Amino acid sequence: MKKLGVIGGLGPMATAYFLQLLTQMSDAKSDQEHMEILLHSKPQIPDRTRFILGQSGENPLPQMVEIGVDLKSQGAEAIAIPCVTAHYFQKNLEDAIGIPILNAVEETVLCLKEAGISRAGVLATDGTIESGLFQRAFAGEGISAMLPDRAGQQAVMQIIYQNVKAGQPVDLAAFWRVAEGLFGQGAQAVLLACTELSLVKRDFGLGEGFLDVMEVLARKAVLICGRLKGQYECLLRLREGQCPS
Amino acid sequence: MKKLGVIGGLGPMATAYFLQLLTQMSDAKSDQEHMEILLHSKPQIPDRTRFILGQSGENPLPQMVEIGVDLKSQGAEAIAIPCVTAHYFQKNLEDAIGIPILNAVEETVLCLKEAGISRAGVLATDGTIESGLFQRAFAGEGISAMLPDRAGQQAVMQIIYQNVKAGQPVDLAAFWRVAEGLFGQGAQAVLLACTELSLVKRDFGLGEGFLDVMEVLARKAVLICGRLKGQYECLLRLREGQCPS
CATH class of the missing domain: 3.40.50.1860 (Rossmann fold)
Known part of the structure; x- marks a missing residue:
């Protein structure tokens, strides 16, 4: 060990x-x-x-x-x-x-490939998005990164910095607007690609369709x-009707 | 800092x-x-x-x-x-x-004294109970330690070792039998005096009357x-009708 x-x-x-x-x-x-x-x-x-x-x-x-x-x-x-x-x-x-x-980024790619995902939404900080961390890791793996629009990205940063990191209540309505926007544009899965967003999942569940990058890590x-409990072999449950491509 | x-x-x-x-x-x-x-x-x-x-x-x-x-x-x-x-x-x-x-033991005594408690139930491991950690700390401070009976203590150990530490579901009915037994015998507060029992509070709430020794620590x-948030100045909310002595 x-x-x-x-x-x-x-x-x-x-x-x-x-x-x-x-x-x-x-x-x-x-x-x-x-x-x-x-x-x-x-x-x-x-x-x-x-x-x-x-x-x-x-x-x-x-x-x-x-x-x-x-x-x-x-x-x-x-x-x-x-x-x-x-x-x-x-x-x-x-x-x-x-x-x-x-x-965590490479492990996430492996996880998406195993699940047969070709379009993944990315909810992350401006630093992660602007530096192209996931976009580069997806390239050549047949996965497209779907990003929030400008207003959506601002909302994500607000949730990370002004809500979670500041110890304030999370603007769940804003979270769902951005996430559902990505699902609506065809994302088969949406990455919680900032550990502060993992806390949103911890506290509110969120349901199917999300892959928590901190869980992957x-x-x-x-x-x-150590030794993994069997129930954690699969970290991504797809939404109904979202068949892997 | x-x-x-x-x-x-x-x-x-x-x-x-x-x-x-x-x-x-x-x-x-x-x-x-x-x-x-x-x-x-x-x-x-x-x-x-x-x-x-x-x-x-x-x-x-x-x-x-x-x-x-x-x-x-x-x-x-x-x-x-x-x-x-x-x-x-x-x-x-x-x-x-x-x-x-x-x-944590001395800090708990301070906390009980501040709240005016003179009879405190102690839910803890056999090691804590047998070594008299709390009984000694209460002596001379005007606080009586109220302990579960033999069967109750066995139930507490079961919850700590066979439930929480083993990653298994908590036998909440057993927990409440022991805790309510102590309240029924006149305990004004019941200490969660094992950090595994703090997890029972984390997961199930438990309500008023309990003092979580890990919160005290x-x-x-x-x-x-660091700097304490005001809302944590009081860690013990008494049950209704349980006036400090």
Whole structure:
């Protein structure tokens, strides 16, 4: 059983929920059968989206590298980062730290391909969208990324920053307007591609058609470091009438 | 803002919920305003109750000390252990590690005294009950510890080990039989004095009259390392007709 390192705090509630997912996905009948985790939660790491968009000169990479190197020196054999936007730095982090950084984006592509999805909506931060993280990962895999329009993307950012990260109530009506817009345009699945949106699923369910990228990341971590409960083999239940292409 | 160290995994789901409590109790409008946390979750640490009762020679103390010393060397200025039974070792840990180990038991006494409680039910592991952790802390403070009878205590252990720690459904009927038994005998408040029972409150609410010892611990950690949201100043709402003595 490997030790998992976690670079956390981006944001802090998503990190707590990530640990919850790791635990509930683990096939264990006692404390002792669960995986070992080393977590450094440092919410003070500069905002990823602001740096990617050039709105801030504060680069989050050096602090993430420093934490990752420490986690490795404490015995972590792989690292998970429960923040999708931070995956912009995944390759740099892996090079600098020298142990595998689980790649939630690549794992999500595998998951979509297994489900036969060719059109996936992407709900994510401006940093994730503008940097083309998912668009690039989809290219050559036969999957089209369907993005919210400008107003829809603003609504998603509002939910992430002014609702979830700020500890305020979620504007569910706005969430559904954007998500249903993507389904209406033919998305067979909609990605919750920001860990703050995973919290919307935690708190409100959301039903079928959504794939939670943090669940994908947690499952990968459990597969590497522990033993997966059978019920988590499939993370994406399609809506009725949404046949894989 | 201080850095909090957490000795976790005892059990792992309680640890995830502890991080959730720290986050939701923090008065913060962005990631960056939240506290920094260093967590080592090691569920493989030997069972506390089994050692305390002499059912196992495996002492959990050395591994907890080792983790605590590491957390301190990484910059932790105080340590929280989201496991009530582990508080049996609190003084030994503090002596060996050399930074404050937050004391959930003492904090709970303060909380009960503030609320004017003189009769408190204690739902906890056999290790916590047999070692007299709460009974000793109540002595001289004018608080009587009200304990479940033998069958009730067995039911509590069943819920902790065979339900929550095993990832199985909680026998809520059994929980209520024991809790209402204590209220019926005059308990003004009933302590959820095992972090697995905090998860019962997380999942089922439970209503008034209960004081969750893990909430008490989380609040103390936020007071030391962050900024507390006003709504968490009072953690114990009494049942109607249960006037403080």
